[in-house]
Amino acid sequence: MRAQVLQVVHTCHALAARGHEVTLLANPAKDAEVEAGPLLEAWGLPPISTFHLEIAPTRWSPGAGLWFRWKLGSWCDASPRDSVVYVREAKYLAVVGERPRVVYEAHCLERQRAAEEGEEAGVVEAMERAVLARSAAVVSNSGGTLAALEAAYGPDGGLPAIRRVIHNATRWDRVIDGEPVDPPVIAYTGSARAYKGVAALVEAMAAMPEVTLELIGGVPEGPMPPNVRAVPTVPYSELPARLARCRALVLPLEDNSFGRQFTSPLKLWDYLATGIPIVAADLPTVREIAGELPFYYPPGSASGLRSAVAAALASGPRPRRIRTWDDRALEVEAVLAEVVALPRSAASR
Template sequence: MSTSGIIYASFDRFPAPKGAAVHIRAFVEALGGAFGGVELLAIGGDPGEPPEGVRFHPLPAQGKDLIQQAMCFRGGLAAWWQGRARASVVHVRSIFEGYPIARRKEQLTERLVFEVNGLPSIELKYHSPGVAEDDELLRKLVAQEDECLAKADLVLTPSGVTARYLESRGVAPCRIRVIPNGVDTGLFAYQAPRPWDERPVRLLYSGTMTSWQGVHHAIEACRLLRRDVPVLLTLVGPTRRQQRRELMELCGELVGEGAVEILDALPQAELAKLHHACDVVLVPLPPNDRNLVQGCCPLKLLEAMASGTPVVASDLPVVRALAEQREHAFLVRPGSPKAIAEAVRALREDPALGPRMSQQARARVERDFTWARAQESLVSAYEEAFGMVRSSTRWSTSASAAA
C-alpha cells in the first residue's frame, strides 16, 4: 500500500485564541514548512487560514458532555480516513483521537507520535468532578493512555516533570523528547513595566477559569490587597455558562465594587496589549497532581515574561524550569493568596525590582523559549527519530537562524 505524508490530529478547537490552538499552529507550520503535505484534523473553530503546506479538515465534536463530543470526533475522524493511503506519520495530542489510531497503528501509519500535554486520567476530574468517583472510567482512561504510550514511536512533552512521569508509566527515555512551549516575541513585544503611582493596581489572570489553574487564589489575593490599595483584577479566558456563574459567585462583592472584570478569551494580539496595560501578571498554579505529578509548561508565564509585565507565580518545579526566583519572576508559596498579595506589595514598594525582573525575563524568553526554537526542536526530533529529510531549503535556513 502506498503511503501519504503527515497527519496531525487533535481533539482541540482550531483556530482559537486558546493556548492549545497556538501550540497546534506553531507545530503544523513547522512540519508543513519542513516536510510538506501535512493534513490537520481538529474541531472546527474560528475562521482563519492554515499555515503554508497544511490542509485543514475541520471535524465535528457534538454532544452534551466531553465523552459524547470525543466519540463524535472519533466518528468524523474514521469517516475522513476511509479509503486513504497509509500515513507516513500520524501525530496526535490526546487519547481522544489517539487511541483508535494506536489500536490500528499497523494498518494506518508507519510511525506514531504522541504529544503529551496532559492526560485525562489526571486532568478530567478537574473538568468533571464526578469522574473522580468513577473507578471504571478512570481504568479505561489509563488503559487507553497506556496503549497510546506503548504504540508511540516518539513521545513529545513540553515539561521535564511530565517526562519523568511518563518514564514512571513505562515509557523508555530514548522515546521521549522535551520541547518546551514558546512565544511569538514579535506579537508579545517587550514593553517596560508601568511606573507605580496612585492609580489602582491592575492585576491580570489569563487562561482556564478553574481551581486547578488557581483562579480562586488570584481572586482571594485581590480581596486581600484591597485592604491596603485600590485593585482591579482582570480575568481573561473562555467560560461556559455554568462556569461563569460559579466564577461570579466566587468573586462576590468584588464585581459589583469594580475590583474584578471578567473578559472572554482574547486573540493573542489583544492579550499582548492587555499585558502592557497591567502592573502584574498572576500565575497562581496550586500544588496538585496536575501541576506536581503530571507536569505542564504554562504558556501564560512565558507570554508575560516576553511582554515585560512583572510576574508573580507559584514556586513549583514546572515554574522554576522557566523562571528563577526574583530574576525572571517573583515566586511565592503555592496555594497561598496571602503570599501572592505580599509579593504584589513587595513589587510596589521596590520600584526597581519589577523592571529588573522584566528585562531579564525577556532575555530568557528570547534565548530559550521562542516558537522558532520549539519548531526547530520538533523538526529535528522527526529527523532524528524517523530519518526524515527537510524538503524546504527556505525552512532550513530560517529555522537554523532562529535557533
C-alpha cells in the same frame, strides 16, 4: 480559545513553515462554522501551501468523530511508510493502523488524571499503555510529565527509547512595549477552572484595594471585591496590548498534580516575553521554565501572594525571555528525524 488549540495550530503551522507537509484535522468552532482561511487570519497566521487545515463539516459530535476517523484512516492508508502520525490523544490509536510511525505527545499521566476526575482509570490506563507501546517516541510538555510516565511504566519497560521534554512557546509579534497605567493594574489571563487557583487569587486581592486585578477570559463563581474586574475574552491579536498596560502578571497555580507536574502554561510564555514582572506560585513546573525571574510565593498562601505582588509592583521591568513556535518546531523536527531514521522494527515497537 483553549490553550490546546493554540498550541497545536501554532506548532503545525511552524512545522509547515519549515517545509514539512502537515495535515491538521480539527473540529469546527462551537458557535459558528468556520473555514480554514478565516480561522488562520484570525490568529494572524499566513496561509502556507504545506499546511493543510481540514475542519469537520459538522458540529454534531458523532458525525465529526466519524469524519475524523475516516480522514485519519484514509491518510494513514495512503501515506508513505516513513510518514509520522503525531498523536495527542490515545483514543485515536486504533484508527492509525500499522503503516505510519507514531509519536505520542503527553501532557499528563492519563491514568492519574482519570482517577482524579472520576473516570474509569483502568480503561484509560489500557489505552495509555497501548499508545506508548505503539509509539516510536514520546514527547512530554514538562519534566514532571515525563518523570510521571517513567515512574508509572518504567524507564526501560513500556516507554520508547526516544523521550523528549518539549515546552510550549509564544510569537515574536506578540512582544510589544506599553506604558503601565496608574493606579496599578495586574492581570491574569485564561480560564478560571477550580484547579488553577483563580478563586484564591481573587480572595487574596480583596486585601489590596489599591491594586486592580483584571481577570481576562475567565471568572470564578461567587462575588468579587470591587478591585477585581472581569474582562470578557479578548481577541488573540489584542491581548498583548492589554497586558502591556499592567504592572504585574499573575500565575496563581495550586499545588496539585496539574500545577506541580503536568503544566507548561502558555500564559507563562506570553508573560515572559513582555518583560513585565511576574508573580507566580513556587512550583517545579514554573521554575523549570522561568528560573528565578518571577516573584514567587508559597502556593495557597494569601499573605505570600500579596507580598509577592507588592514586591513586583516595587520592581522595574524584568529581562524578556522569548521562545518562539519556530524554536518548538525545531525540537519537534529533531524528534521526527530520529523516528524516521529508525529501522522499521524499532519504529513499530
